[in-house]
Amino acid sequence: MIPVEFDYVKVTSIEQALAALKSGGEDSKIISGGQSLLPVLRLRMAEPSVLVDCGGIDEMLGVRDDGDSITIGAATTHHGVMSNPLVQKHALLLAQATATVADPAIRHRGTTGGALAHADPAGDIPAAALALDTSFVIAGPGGRRTVAAKDFFLDYFTTAVGPDEILVSFSIPKCDWGSNYSKFNRTAQAWAIVGVAAVVNVQGGVIKEARIGLTNMAPTAVRASTVEAALVGAASPADITAAAMHAADGTRATSDLHAKADYREHLARVITARAVRAASGI
Amino acid sequence: MAHISVTVDGTSYQGEVEPRKLLVHWLREDIGRVGTVVGCDTSNCGACTVLLNGRSVKSCSVLAVQADGCEVTTIQGLADGNDWHPVQTAFKECHGLQCGYCTPGMVMAAVDLLSENPTPSESEIREGLEGNLCRCTGYHNIVKSVAYAADLMSAGPTKGAK
Amino acid sequence: MTAALETDTALGKPIRRKEDAHLLHGQTNWTDNIQLPGTVHMAILRSPMAHAKITKLDVSGALKQPGVVAAYGAKELGDLNGGVPCVWPVTDDIKMPAFPALAIDKVRQVGDCVAVVLATSVAAAVDALDSIVVSYDQLPAVTDMEAALESGSALVHDEIETNACYVYKMPCGDYEASRAKADVVVARRFINQRLIPTFMEPRSVVAAPMGMSDEITIWSSTQIPHVLRVLLALVTGIPENNLRVVAPDVGGGFGGKLQCYREEILVTNLAKKLGRPVKWTETRSENMVATHHGRDQIQDIEIAATKDGKILGLKVTLLANMGAYLQIITPGVPLLGMFMYPAIYKMDSYDFTCTGVFTNKTPTDAYRGAGRPESTYAIERIVDELAAEIGMEPMELRKKNWIKHEEFPFTTVAGLTYDTGNYEAATEKALAMFDYDGLRAEQAQRRAAGDPVQLGIGISTFTEMCGLAPSRTLGALKYVAGGWEHCTVRALPTGKIEVVTGTSPHGQGHETAWSQIASSILGVPVEDIEVIHSDTGRAPYGMDTYGSRSLAVGGQAIKAASERLVEKARVIAAHQLECSASDLEFVNGSFQVKGDPSKSQALGAVAFEAFTAHNLPPGVEPTLQAEATIDPEDFSYPHGTHLAALEVDTETGQVKLRKYVCVDDVGMQVNPMIVEGQVHGGVAQGIAQALFEGAEYDDDGNLLTASLADYLIPSAADLPSFETGSTVTPSTTHPLGTKGVGEAGAIASTPAIINGIVDALRHLGVTDVAMPASPQTVWRTIQAAKGGAK
Incomplete structure (x- = not known):
């Protein structure tokens, strides 16, 4: 299929991007890697009038060390993120989740910031971002603001990034806890039925703290906070399994072609236990 | 219309394109590089895989305007003329293709995989090719082909070049 | 066995394929590559509804769009709206409703063609579809076969007053x-789910009037250029002699390109009407x-046996979903399975009934194996x-009932005579490769330990019939065509050979394999042989490629x-060498006088003599060529033993295929490398049916698995x-001595996988699992067996 006609503007600065979004009005759309957008355009499920290409804005590219945290430009590709030494050292969970996105060719082109801003509930990155307490820098007509992870994902394909705004970068506090992203899907290429992103602080064989993000268990990625609380003090596989029984608490899993809600809830419990065990080494 | 300049298989091409034109359609329709093919419209099949600035991408999921200023390598530019790239040699030797429609993308994905990991294990090959669908081979001989290509390439730059 | 098979010829060698050089260099000739001057591109407005009256259709808006050359609905198209043909009316009273290329007044499946736009670019044609005004009055969709047969059901075709196509x-x-x-009767209901062939090259067709002649050349991504030519002539009324059909490089088919599609009819008719090339490539x-x-x-299948395991009889009752219309052999596909339910087993009786049912879904037809995977x-x-x-023990039961190798030829209860087979040998070899006893021991250990990951062993000892x-x-089955195949072999004056075949490859490697056969007889090197195929202009006679027939018959x-x-x-060589023909022996491509090897003439030299015709024996015509049209004596019956070891994660329901061993007996192998490749691909497709694939519809007749994002065909990482x-x-x-191998893997592997899953879980009370055995399905099956919920 062929997309509908649209105008294309390539910008090289955030300011140009914001100006282009403003002049394009509500039918304008940001593109960088385009790996989520282009299939949608080809199927004519979206018909934007202007595409603003932010793939060439230096500020949005690359990973930098900010001392207590690392900051990742929103237009850095998945491949760039997962193979980056800073990410591998300080935010391994993000590298693990990114490595499960689609396939290598798509990871060469698709951007991690794009996946976050797209906020597909079945996407792998948001759950990892939640578990890592990521914060997001959003630029808009009124300047820049920083949004915490808990306030970033609002609904299906909806984030705190407004239509006239752009996600510039996101920052992750350095985390040396054990981590694991477990993705459960039917084929390697398929979207997650359920994904579990876990970082776990283990001291002397006992879990001190854990942060768990869930993929595809609600209209947005969510934290499994009941599990997190129950994991404190866990020291055995049985403890972890017991804590993971709460994985579906408070979620709003939906039913689709590949899984009904009750099965998703069951899987969340099983996969959470496995992810926590892998992350904790217990 | 937008003006673009793209180097494809070593030759520089200039042209005016509609912004909506996909890179694969530009390759096929505008400059006649029909070796790269389209197999789906959801970026699942990978038949259209090319190298964009040296890395594999699905050319159905890149706009031609986005390739402005880039270098594209397709199956047709992998080896000069009638020469054989080791991956091409290996696919023939190991019967890694049947109908050949997935082959352009599969070969380019394999080239990319081997550039990043010159000695992949079987599971690394399988995972590295997860974005390229083949309906004929059951992948068995594709996996063998990539492993054999790795052997050919590690044996030296000239081995398997013909 | 013929002598040729025992000599040191190209036959039986894993020769690397001639086809590969161009395919590996992107120097390909797919139909969609064809760009003729003045081409107009066709885009199709398809029905978004499974069943509806078309209450309004106005294509005039499209005509005003840039680049648009023409637009048609059924009314505008009139007599050019040809009907899609069905060539297999299986019973005298079969209901065969019309299947117009463009829907008339009513749509009956999502994807039915409602109108077409022709424009100077694909984009312009697609854009203009939005300017067509169409309204529908939705009707209840018929989606369930059993409900479709109940009185009072909505009707897919009102005029035939039933949804039953035939019994x-x-x-x-x-x-x-x-x-x-x-002593024992076991009955089960199995659902052999709907699959989508998903060959990698989407269909494409170009038709072009050829200058001042009346000829129209049609390039189509088809398996059947010869059959298509006949059918297009019948459907369009264009004289057959004016039609040339070419299947250029064709990217897979698996039965899906064994068809005379509505788009092929439309493109042909519109090229003639518009007097310029028309092209359509599907998304x-x-x-x-x-x-x-x-x-x-x-x-619904029922088996009757004695308590010590002797099979006595088999009863099979099928409902076969035709979909909304009958296509080329839609009604006949279940009959190809009908003969094979008794398979390799001896029994006294077999009772088969099949009801074909119309529903508001895409028509079904041949897909790799066509009837035989189901049986x-x-x-x-x-x-x-x-x-x-x-x-x-399931293998013991099979051994007890299968036809023993010394019992061939054997006439089965279904009336087929299997010429040869050796189920014992294939099974013995497979078991040795598999480590059957070791895996059974591991299975017992896992069961005893209550391991969450259980091991299952799946067996499939299959046979099939090939070479239609x-x-x-x-003819006796009411199939409106023959099963013969044609070949012309020409020795050119320069010593090169042309093999003109009526088969039409799309990945099978005919160019290589056919060269090997000819080489083995002619003594000419494989590389000096050119195989000409898939073009009714260059290879005029043939019945094309499907049903594992190309080698078996061609x-x-x-x-x-x-x-x-x-x-x-x-005869010519004897004349040249001044001896009698019976004094010559033909060795390595050369005629030699027996007892005097110094007197010889190579085939190439004979060909040159036949070309110059200066000195031919009386009564011998110039040129050196020969042809043969062969109607096979019988079907052939490949068989084999496939064994699968699977791990089933009982906590998630996920199945992991750990080991797959198969030993196939496809008779004499022309090229074992190609044989192995065919088995790999078939096995993968059969596994995919068992684990991944299934076309799912909702109650309104919408296809839910309508893209490769939802219709899951496995990648390398999944096998x-x-x-x-x-x-x-x-x-x-x-x-x-050949049998056929194209479909064997796909026929054999599906039950091996499901038998393995059930075997892993039988101790939990599981006696069946539906396909595709997705993690959710397996998990729910375990829960149900445990007496748990849902």
């Missing part, structure tokens, strides 16, 4: 008597709804269930034509490597 019965022996004698989204589907049968699945599943019922087949048999024609050419050459082996029991009804 076909084949009673063999007295099943009720067998049942009465039986994958169109492919999912508009290319025919496969399988989709409800199989093999049902018999191999029910045999396992019988084994469980009587407490017998003697024309008289096809191979015979190549052999016969090559041998005839040698005999003609022998293991396969361990393949073979035994060679040559067919005695085919002069080359």
Whole structure:
């Protein structure tokens, strides 16, 4: 299929991007890697009038060390993120989740910031971002603001990034806890039925703290906070399994072609236990 | 219309394109590089895989305007003329293709995989090719082909070049 | 066995393929690559509804759009709105509703063609579809076969007053008597789910009037250029002699390109009407709804046996989903399975009934195996269930009932005579490769330990019938075509050989394999042989490629034509060498006078003499060529033993295929490398049916698995490597001893996988699992067996 006609503007600065979004009005759309957008355009499920290409804005590219945290430009590709030494050292969970996105060719082109801003509930990155307490820098007509992870994902394909705004970068506090992203899907290429992103602080064989993000268990990625609380003090596989029984608490899993809600809830419990065990080494 | 300049298989091409034109359609329709093919419209099949600035991408999921200023390598530019790239040699030797429609993308994905990991294990090959669908081979001989290509390439730059 | 097979020829060698150089360098000739001057591109407005009245259709808006040359609905198209043909009316009273290329007044499936736009670019044609005004009055969709047969059901075709297309019965022996004698009767309902062929190259067709002649050339991504030419002539009224059909490089088919599609009819008619080339290439989204589907049968199967495991009889009652219309062999597909339910087993009686049912879904037709995967699945599943019922090892039960190798030729209860087979040898070899006993021991350990990951072993000892087949048999089944194949072999003056075949490859490697056959007889190197195919202008006679027939039938024609050419050459050579023809022996491509090797003439030299014709014997015509058209004596019957070891994660329901061993007996192998490749691909497709694929519809008749994002075909990361082996029991009804291999893997592997999953879980009370055995399905099956919820 062929997309509908649209105008294309390539910008090289955030300011140009914001100006282009403003002049394009509500039918304008940001593109960088385009790996989520282009299939949608080809199927004519979206018909934007202007595409603003932010793939060439230096500020949005690359990973930098900010001392207590690392900051990742929103237009850095998945491949760039997962193979980056800073990410591998300080935010391994993000590298693990990114490595499960689609396939290598798509990871060469698709951007991690794009996946976050797209906020597909079945996407792998948001759950990892939640578990890592990521914060997001959003630029808009009124300047820049920083949004915490808990306030970033609002609904299906909806984030705190407004239509006239752009996600510039996101920052992750350095985390040396054990981590694991477990993705459960039917084929390697398929979207997650359920994904579990876990970082776990283990001291002397006992879990001190854990942060768990869930993929595809609600209209947005969510934290499994009941599990997190129950994991404190866990020291055995049985403890972890017991804590993971709460994985579906408070979620709003939906039913689709590949899984009904009750099965998703069951899987969340099983996969959470496995992810926590892998992350904790217990 | 937008003006673009793209180097494809070593030759520089200039042209005016509609912004909506996909890179694969530009390759096929505008400059006649029909070796790269389209197999789906959801970026699942990978038949259209090319190298964009040296890395594999699905050319159905890149706009031609986005390739402005880039270098594209397709199956047709992998080896000069009638020469054989080791991956091409290996696919023939190991019967890694049947109908050949997935082959352009599969070969380019394999080239990319081997550039990043010159000695992949079987599971690394399988995972590295997860974005390229083949309906004929059951992948068995594709996996063998990539492993054999790795052997050919590690044996030296000239081995398997013909 | 012929002598040729025993000599040191190209036959039987894993020669690397001639086809590969161009495919690996992107120097390809797919139909969509063809860009003729003045081409107009066709875009199709398709129905978004499964069943609706078209209350309004106005294409005039499209005509005002930039680049648009023409636009048509059924009304505007008039007589050019040809009907899609069905060539297999299986019963005298079959209901065969019309299938116009563009829907008239009513749509009956999502994807039905409603209108077409022709424009100077694809984009312009697609854009203009939005300017067509169409309104629908939605009708209830018929989606469930059993409900479709109830009185009061909505009707897919009002004019035939029923959704039953036909009822076909084949009673063999007295099943009720067998049942009465039986100690054990096991009955199951299996759902052989709907599949989408999903060849990688989407369909494409270009038709062009050729200058001042009346000829129209049609390039189509088809498996059947010859059959298509005949059908297009019948449908369009264009004289057959004015039609040339070319299948250029074709990217897979698996039965999905064995068809005369509505788009092929439209493009041909519109090229003639507009007097310029017309082109259409489907998108994958169109492919999912508009290319025919496969399988989709409800199989009620009942097996009667003694308590010590002797099978007495079999009863099969099918509902076969036709979809909304009948396409080329839609009604006949279940009949191709009908003969094969008794499979490799001896029994006294067999009772078969099939009801074809219309629904508001995409039509079904041939998909890799066509009927035989369905029958093999049902018999191999029910045999396992019988084994469980009587407490017998499933392989032992098979051994007890299968036809022993010394009993061939054997006429089955279904009336087929299997010429040869050796199930013992294939099974013995497979078991040795598999480590059957070791895996059974591990399975016992895992069960005893209550391991959350259970191990299952799946068996499939299959046979199939290949090489459709003697024309008289096809006629008796009301199939409106023959089963012959043609070959012409030409020795050119320069010594090169042309093999003109009527088969039409799309990935099978015919150019290589056919060269090997001709080389083995003519003594000419494989590289000096050119195989000409898939173009009715260059290879005028043929019945094309499907049903694993190309080698089984076409191979015979190549052999016969090559041998005839040698005999003609022998006469010329004898004349040149001044001896009698009987004094010559033909060795390595050269005629030699017996006892005097110094006196010889190579085939190439004979060809040159035949070309100059300066000194030919009396009565011998110039040129050196020979042809053969062969109608096979019978079907051929490949068989094999496939064994799968699977790990089933009982906590998630996920199945991991750990090991897959198969030993296939496809008779004599022309090129074992190609044979192995065919087995790999078939096995993968059969595994995909078991684990991944299934076309799902909602109650309104919408296809839910309408893209490759939702219709899950496996990638390399989802499959293991396969361990393949073979035994060679040559067919005695085919002069080359070959049987056919294109479909074997897909026929055999599906039941091996499901038998393995059930085997892993049987101790939990599981007696069946639906396909595709997705993690959710397996998990729910375990829960249900445990007496848990849902």
